[in-house]
Amino acid sequence: MKAIQIHEPGDITVLKYEEVEVPDPGVGQVRVRLHAAGINHRDIWVRQGSLGAGIQAIIPGSDGAGEIDAIGAGVRDWSVGQKVVINPGLSCGTCAACLRGDHPACPAFRIFDGTYAEYAVVPAQNLVAMPGGLTFAEAASIGIPYVTAEDYLIRAEALPGQTLLLWGATGGLGLATLQLARLRGLRVIAATRSQQRVDKLRQMGADDVLLLTPGEDVADAVMSLTQGRGADLVVDSVGQASFPQSLGSVARGGVIVTVGATTGGSVALDLGRLFRHRVNLMGAFMGSASILPRLLPLFARGVLVPVIDNIFPLEQADQAHEQMENHGVFGKLILTM
Numbered sequence: 247m248k249a250i251q252i253h254e255p256g257d258i259t260v261l262k263y264e265e266v267e268v269p270d271p272g273v274g275q276v277r278v279r280l281h282a283a284g285i286n287h288r289d290i291w292v293r294q295g296s297l298g299a300g301i302q303a304i305i306p307g308s309d310g311a312g313e314i315d316a317i318g319a320g321v322r323d324w325s326v327g328q329k330v331v332i333n334p335g336l337s338c339g340t341c342a343a344c345l346r347g348d349h350p351a352c353p354a355f356r357i358f359d360g361t362y363a364e365y366a367v368v369p370a371q372n373l374v375a376m377p378g379g380l381t382f383a384e385a386a387s388i389g390i391p392y393v394t395a396e397d398y399l400i401r402a403e404a405l406p407g408q409t410l411l412l413w414g415a416t417g418g419l420g421l422a423t424l425q426l427a428r429l430r431g432l433r434v435i436a437a438t439r440s441q442q443r444v445d446k447l448r449q450m451g452a453d454d455v456l457l458l459t460p461g462e463d464v465a466d467a468v469m470s471l472t473q474g475r476g477a478d479l480v481v482d483s484v485g486q487a488s489f490p491q492s493l494g495s496v497a498r499g500g501v502i503v504t505v506g507a508t509t510g511g512s513v514a515l516d517l518g519r520l521f522r523h524r525v526n527l528m529g530a531f532m533g534s535a536s537i538l539p540r541l542l543p544l545f546a547r548g549v550l551v552p553v554i555d556n557i558f559p560l561e562q563a564d565q566a567h568e569q570m571e572n573h574g575v576f577g578k579l580i581l582t583m
């Protein structure tokens with residue numbers, strides 16, 4: 247089969263389009279003939295080697311959709327030809343965290359890699375039936391961003407009428423957060439650097455859009471939009487460049503969700519403000535395995551809308567990474583195969 251492999255960490259040139267042996271499903275596993283893979287920021291970290299050293303060769307990509315092509319021993323609930331979406335969180339399934347549905351807290355938790363390929367072998371428990379009315383590209387765009395966003399909205403106990411400040415609003419995770427927060431009745435203040443994307447964010451349901459310009463004080467803008475209260479919830483995937491503004495924007499008793507650090511992960515934390523304003527700081531990384539099967543039907547019914555910026559053939563994975571890193575996106579980038 248054809249696949250994108252990484253043999254050493256580096257820039258986009260380490261993404262090699264190569265011939266690879268088709269993997270066989272083992273006990274409890276299923277082989278999926280992939281038709282589309284969704285690109286996540288995680289894939290860039292994998293490419294850069296920041297998620298582990300000493301890896302021989304890895305096929306990146308966690309989100310994917312396709313058709314079941316072969317079934318391993320002991321798998322009963324699935325049959326060849328069924329259209330499926332990969333639920334990319336892998337966990338043991340038997341520990342206390344797994345049994346209470348908090349899969350990312352499982353000691354064995356990790357995220358699947360291997361969807362930049364024509365075939366992938368996954369545990370049968372990681373398949374979700376693909377609902378009708380979605381294309382493979384749309385189905386592959388949902389997993390990590392929507393599971394992650396829904397999980398932190400649940401854990402932050404987001405309520406109707408609350409205000410959410412959203413950094414990085416135009417990316418896959420940003421638009422997932424925007425849609426899921428609006429569905430819960432939150433007021434969303436979206437922040438973007440791009441003038442061209444202001445109207446698009448409003449069309450997607452953002453109540454207010456802050457255009458980030460040099461010298462713009464986001465905390466001042468949020469305070470003025472909320473009559474001095476601040477945002478009940480701040481979702482920050484930007485990190486070093488935005489965190490001080492996040493802390494300045496959050497309401498008393500509010501929650502800052504940190505879910506990425508695209509500008510760097512080290513920040514000075516004003517503990518005085520944190521404790522005096524009773525701010526909760528929450529780390530977020532993926533979510534419960536139960537979320538994707540619950541959300542997929544909402545896409546099929548048009549309650550949630552997949553937003554795809556660009557589709558590339560598999561062999562142009564390097565071009566897709568180049569766009570994500572240097573040119574920004576409005577929604578998801580997808581590979582097809």
Ligand SMILES: [Zn+2]
Binds near residue numbers: 338339341342353354
């Ligand atoms: Zn477990």
